[in-house]
Amino acid sequence: MEHIMKPIGVIHSPFTDKKQTPIQPTRSNQSGWVEVFPEYAEGLLGLEEFSHIILLYVFHQSDGYKLKVKPFLDDKIHGLFATRYPHRPNPIGLSIVRLLSRRENVLNIDGVDVLDGTPLLDIKPYVPDFDVFTDVKTGWYAHRSKE
Amino acid sequence: MEHIMKPIGVIHSPFTDKKQTPIQPTRSNQSGWVEVFPEYAEGLLGLEEFSHIILLYVFHQSDGYKLKVKPFLDDKIHGLFATRYPHRPNPIGLSIVRLLSRRENVLNIDGVDVLDGTPLLDIKPYVPDFDVFTDVKTGWYAHRSKE
Numbered sequence: 001m002e003h004i005m006k007p008i009g010v011i012h013s014p015f016t017d018k019k020q021t022p023i024q025p026t027r028s029n030q031s032g033w034v035e036v037f038p039e040y041a042e043g044l045l046g047l048e049e050f051s052h053i054i055l056l057y058v059f060h061q062s063d064g065y066k067l068k069v070k071p072f073l074d075d076k077i078h079g080l081f082a083t084r085y086p087h088r089p090n091p092i093g094l095s096i097v098r099l100l101s102r103r104e105n106v107l108n109i110d111g112v113d114v115l116d117g118t119p120l121l122d123i124k125p126y127v128p129d130f131d132v133f134t135d136v137k138t139g140w141y142a143h144r145s146k147e
Numbered sequence: 148m149e150h151i152m153k154p155i156g157v158i159h160s161p162f163t164d165k166k167q168t169p170i171q172p173t174r175s176n177q178s179g180w181v182e183v184f185p186e187y188a189e190g191l192l193g194l195e196e197f198s199h200i201i202l203l204y205v206f207h208q209s210d211g212y213k214l215k216v217k218p219f220l221d222d223k224i225h226g227l228f229a230t231r232y233p234h235r236p237n238p239i240g241l242s243i244v245r246l247l248s249r250r251e252n253v254l255n256i257d258g259v260d261v262l263d264g265t266p267l268l269d270i271k272p273y274v275p276d277f278d279v280f281t282d283v284k285t286g287w288y289a290h291r292s293k294e
Contacts, residue, residue, distance in 0.1 A: 001266065003205050005150045005237045024277040036228075040236065043214035045226030049286030056203070056239055058150050067190035079192030081183075081270040084277070089187065090152045090268040092203055092239070096280060119148070121237040123228040127288055130171045130231070132279050133243060139196030141274055 007119035009036035009105075011057060013112045018061055023072050024084070025095045025111040032112030034120060041105035044123075048102035052126035053109075058119040059091035073144045082139060093118070096126055154266035156183035156252075158204060160259045165208055170219050171231070172242045172258040179259035181267060188252035191270075195249040199273035200256075205266040206238035220291045229286060240265070243273055 013032035015021045022028035034055070036044060047053065064087060070076065071083040080088060098110040107123075160179035162168045169175035181202070183191060194200065211234060217223065218230040227235060245257040254270075 001154065003152045003154075003266070003268075005152055005239070007148065007150075008236050026277055040214065040228075043227035043229075045215060045229065046286055047226055047229040049284065050229065050288075051282075051284035052280050054241065056237075056241070067187065068192065079194055080190035081187075082190075082192065082194040082197065082272050084271055084274070088269055089155050090203075092152070092269050094201065094203070094241070094271065096278060119150070121150075122235055122239050124231055124241065125229050125286065125288065126280065126283060127231070127285050128281070128283050129288075130173055131243060132281075133199050133273065134275070134279075135198075136273060136275050137196065137198035138274050139193055139272065141197075141272065141276075 005121050007121060008040045009034055009120040011055065011114050011118040011120055013114055013116045016116050018115065021115055022113040025097050025113045028111050028113045030112050031110050034107040034109060036105045038105050044102060044105065047125065050099060050125040052096055053099045054124040054126050055095045055097060055120060056122040057093045057114060058121060059086040059093050060119055061115060062087045062091040065089055073146045074140055075145045076140065078140050152268050154268060155187045156181055156267040158202065158261050158265040158267055160261055160263045163263050165262065168262055169260040172244050172260045175258050175260045177259050178257050181254040181256060183252045185252050191249060194272065197246060197272040199243055200246045201271040201273050202242045202244060202267060203269040204240045204261060205268060206233040206240050207266055208262060209234045209238040212236055220293045221287055222292045223287065225287050
């Protein structure tokens, strides 16, 4: 069974080339903006009172995937689902970014790590009660070969 | 432009009715299991060394959406994207769960909050360096009317 997803907006960033793009939002000091298509603007009501938001988007320059990959931060091969590598069976990306402000259907964000023009699928508020876990084990990442 | 997503597995839980389902994984003490379809099993290599994983899935019993909703935890109306409400333009759910063990293509998980039979779209490792933010403001949630 297939599920059809239709972008609700576009993420804008300074990055126009995959090679420039930071590995994660926490490694980016760049600002960007999210344009939510006007027909969805009403759904943003109150979002500006959250300091952090979860963006779900399409890795639109991803084509195909391999089930074993060498992630950017290591020189060993790992299972794709044990990495955040962008080439995936369902190329959905997840970034948590700081929300600086909202003006109608436009969100100004900090810590952007995606390509300019990335299709946005969903926005969720970041809520520590749901999203923060401590006492976490991180497998290969804890022993990664690169920073 | 449309993006077609095809499930890579199924999430199994004790919940067969939407009304029974916990609001978030952190509010669930139930165990469940993720069946990744055998053709993707190789992509799970090394995932068992992570204690927590991010599941992206389809809210398959969601039909339609409203842009303003009253979330489960409040009695006021908020913009849909300022909530984790399941009825969304792209009905993608996100849960962070504890990974207890892996046996080939089957993952045993704790803290499951989804309906039995939920179509799985992606699995990502939970990495505090990318996913934990402190000093966070949570808008209406901080002043919610329900627990």
